[in-house]
Amino acid sequence: MKWKSIVKTAVCSWSDEDECFVVKSSLFPRIIGTDESARGAWTMFRSMLDDAFDDIGQDRVAGYKKGRPARGGVNVHLQCRAETRDALAGLAAEFEVSQGDVLDFLMHFYENCKQYMPTEEAEYKLLSQVAVPYPGMPQERAAAPQPVESTFGIGYPAAAVACPSVAEPHASQSFALDCPNEAEKEKIKKSNKTRT
């Protein structure tokens, strides 16, 4: 096990249960850095790894066997897209680990980062901002500005004001084109403020 491989497969994420940031590598999960700040958790992880690396490098780790199969690994035969296979091989070369270790890392990464992925609730919230009706949407929200047609196709004027980062590039342009006057613009801004 290489020092570089352990660091490259480490992931930092917020843990609600631990009430701190946790840094852990899928390659050697028995070293965990924890702190109230992400930087602090990384620092702790690195210093612990430095202290323990002599033992890890020389395979003086309880419960770990030298060579393959390591850590009770199991065989998996699966079919995936050709690009995925190539990407797995690429990551394995970059991290200097086996492709199985890359899969372990990807699962570890997903487990730790899924809290930041859009949920159904978050998607509904976004939809309410652009005023596309969804089942169970409150009446006043359904009455908010509707998508408008412009020379750039369908635009969402409200979205351009509410969340410019997620609005499509043409949305802000359609906002400028489709709002006939300043009063209308103010009205949309106000309605967005009350929603957010």
Add this chain to the structure above:
Amino acid sequence: MAKKRKPQKPNKLSGMDEHDFLGLLKEMGFKSNQTRKNEYQIRTESGELVGSFGVYHQKGTKSFVKPCYVKELWKAYEEIQEEGTAEEEKGEAGEIQDVEEIQEKGGDKK
């Protein structure tokens, strides 16, 4: 010699105070040594590395060990136990094989 007590799996694998955590380590047959301020290394009695953990000192409260360390420690304990059992079985199987080989050789001579 009195048989060593098997450690009980912590109920919720939640965080625990430093005293309880060190007690659990002792029951598992591990020992800890401080490497830096708030950082400890866990080793087996034979000196093999098990892992590293951190301790939190908050004003007015007991030193606290985060749940993630307790979970990982228990996982490590189970892995070490499994490996020990597998090696024991392998050893026993080897002994039986040796006996069978000797008997077969003995049979051939006759």
